[in-house]
Amino acid sequence: MINQGERRDFFELVYELVRCIPSGRVTTYGAIAKALGAGRSSRMVGQAMKNNLGDYTVPAHRVVNRVGMLSGKHSFSPPEKMEQLLASEGVKVENDKVVCFKELFWNPMQEL
DNA sequence: AGCTTGACTTTGA
DNA sequence: GTCAAAGCCAAGC
Numbered sequence: 001m002i003n004q005g006e007r008r009d010f011f012e013l014v015y016e017l018v019r020c021i022p023s024g025r026v027t028t029y030g031a032i033a034k035a036l037g038a039g040r041s042s043r044m045v046g047q048a049m050k051n052n053l054g055d056y057t058v059p060a061h062r063v064v065n066r067v068g069m070l071s072g073k074h075s076f077s078p079p080e081k082m083e084q085l086l087a088s089e090g091v092k093v094e095n096d097k098v099v100c101f102k103e104l105f106w107n108p109m110q111e112l
Numbered sequence: 113a114g115c116t117t118g119a120c121t122t123t124g125a
Numbered sequence: 126g127t128c129a130a131a132g133c134c135a136a137g138c
Contacts, residue, residue: 010135029120033134041134046119065120072119 010038014048017108021062024090025106026098028066035108050075061085068101 013036021027029042038044049060049072061082065071073082073096083093092099 030122033120038134040121040132042120043118043133044120044135047117047136049119060119063119066122070119075119 010036010041010044011048011051013038014045015052015056015058018049018052018058018060018063020108021059021106023059024104026062026064026068026086026091026101026104027106027108028064028068030066031105031108032063046072059085062089062091062106064098064101068098068105070096070098 014032017032017035029045030040032045033040033042045063049058049063052058052060053075060072061070061076063072070082070086070093073079076082083096086093086098091104098104
């Protein structure tokens with residue numbers, strides 16, 4: 001259980017889960033939110049990521065929306081950094097979308 | 113206490 | 126299959 005104490009903010013829980021994402025794999029905001037028991041607060045996951053950019057170091061590039069599109073790539077220092085990082089991990093990105101997203105998708109609940 | 117915002121998701125056409 | 130509209134949840138003001 002990633003949820004040791006629900007005292008923390010939603011953001012921290014998101015950070016922990018995102019840190020657990022294996023290299024070369026990606027997941028969706030909804031899956032994260034659901035894994036945390038937040039239900040449909042997928043938007044908040046994104047906000048957490050944005051917050052992380054300034055405070056914590058989390059592989060936010062491995063988090064995409066439900067269709068595998070790099071929704072938040074614009075929030076990266078250079079937007080191109082996101083696809084670059086993904087490419088470095090073996091994830092191919094085409095037109096801001098993850099190729100074979102279905103195959104690369106990492107289900108948090110399946111691993112946890 | 114209430115309203116606005118958001119790196120989303122789901123549903124209906 | 127795609128496009129537009131409504132919904133949900135939590136944080137920030």
